[in-house]
Amino acid sequence: MAALTRLSTTEQLFAALEEARTRTLELIEDLSDEQMIGPRMEIVNPLRWEIGHVAWFQEYWVLRHSRGLPPIWPESDKLYDSARIPHETRWDLPLPSKAETLKYVRQVLDRIIHPSYSAKQVTKETNSYGEEYFLRLALYHEYMHAEAITYTRQTLAYPAPRIGIAGSRKNENPSGQFQSLGDIEIPGGWFLLGSGPDVPFVFDNEQWAHEVFVEPFRIARAAVTNAEFMDFVEDGGYRRREWWSSEGWAWRETVHAEHPVYWQQEANGRWLRRNFDTWVKLEERHPVLHVNWYEAEAYCRWAHRRLPTEAEWEMAASVEPAASNSSGVNSALRAFPRKRLYPWGDDSPTPDRANLDWYSMGCVEASALPAGDSSFGCRQMIGNVWEWTATDFGPYPGFSAGPYKEYSAPWFGDHKVLRGGCWVTRSGLISNNYRNFYKPHRRDVWAGFRTCAL
Secondary structure, eight states: OOOTTTOOSHHHHHHHHHHHHHHHHHHHTTOOTTTTTOOOOTTOOOHHHHHHHHHHHHIIIIIIIITOOOOSSTTHHHHHOTTTSOGGGGGGSOOOOHHHHHHHHHHHHHHHHSGGGOOSOOOHHHHHHOHHHHHHHHHHHHHHHHHHHHHHHHHTTOOOOOOTTOOOOOOSSSSSOOOOOOEEEEOOEEEEESBOTTSSOOOGGGBOOEEEEEOOEEEESSOOBHHHHHHHHHTTTTTOGGGSOHHHHHHHHHHTOSSOTTEEEOTTSOEEEEETTEEEEOOTTSBOOSOOHHHHHHHHHHHTEEOOOHHHHHHHHHBOOOOBOTTSOBOOGGGOOOBOSBTTBSSOOOTTTOOOTTTTSSOOOTTOOGGGOOTTOOOOSSSSSEEEEEEEOOOOTTOOOOSSTTSSGGGTTTOEEEESOOTTSOTTTOOTTOOEEEOTTOOSSSEEOOOEEO
16 A cells, blocks of 8 residues: 555545455455444444444545535434444444445445546635545545454454455564564654644644654663563562552553453463454564553553653654764754654555554564664564553644544543554554554553653
8 A cells, every 4th residue: 555645646545545445345344234233332333333434434525525515315424423423322323234334335435436426516625625635534534444443353352354455474583582672772852743744644633843852762672572561460560559550550440450451361371362253372572462551551660661752752763863963972853854754764664664554464573574663773663563652642732623623632631642553554544743542541452562761
């Protein structure tokens, strides 16, 4: 899949929308009508509602908002508008069958692409943003929901999806000793956090790049592994109050957590991990997965470490070290010539650089993919697992909501920022500047973390 900066024409965007729809339908192809509803849970949507919502979102923003066309199905707003339909009521809606939903899904994309459904009128906002903006918004929204559908299958213990673009990746180090990559020193200084206006599309919560000062820090070159987190678990980490914040301890007691949510220990002491509907031996060299912010915070206290701020994370991922000045002392980051779009540079993600796009159908070892290192040597800052940061999700200075006003602003204040993407994140969506955000109790997300020295 082309990177977000490479989709430069309407035809390329149409092709990307068709490809994304193929992937979405593959994710639910084998599920029955009953599985497409599933149990009522706070952390998932009924999948029959979710794919209808994806199509409705595209119809609303491209066909109705941008082109001024009438609704395909007048009742759709009452079923699929996520801003107006409370999450807990979505199981009670008179949702159409899976077959009827798929018919609506096909109709929407056909009309977006077919030339006979061109604009009847153009709004002032469309003039301001251009239709390609709304095509990209629809595409990236579908990418996000495809990831959510994948973690819903994990949450509900459905079989692993069968994805047509999945590749095969051999174990990078089948018998060798795992080597910790250690820490790397980041010099700190002034840094431009966020995105500039020089790319075709920017999410409103990335707007705009602004100077922040970052103190020098040391950050782990790789994410925390299952083996490292297992040491915390086996040292009584979940039972020792001193490692937990008051909010984290309250969460742990409420859910009776003793270890990561999909772990299970056998009588012989061996740890297993549930991968979709199958229990597998815990992959000790892989990054720890499905831990929430509270668990990451507690591990850091136990390890005498801390989570990076999002500014530290983005600096480690994106800047190129400045040349030494005449005195031999590294200049402040004002002297850094540029920021990279990805840790390795501005070229599109490839399987040897980043574990994205379902390519490995799961995580790979935390030390794998050195071709994707940042200029400082940090590994897998894009792909494999989302990484929690210490930062509360909030607006950048001068924030102004985009046309889709519900995307960011409603979630400021009680969510934490995650960075970097995971193995199921689409390569066309992710970059060093992309901000994800979840409440700190969520552990259904494909999330892990890396640490900083105190």
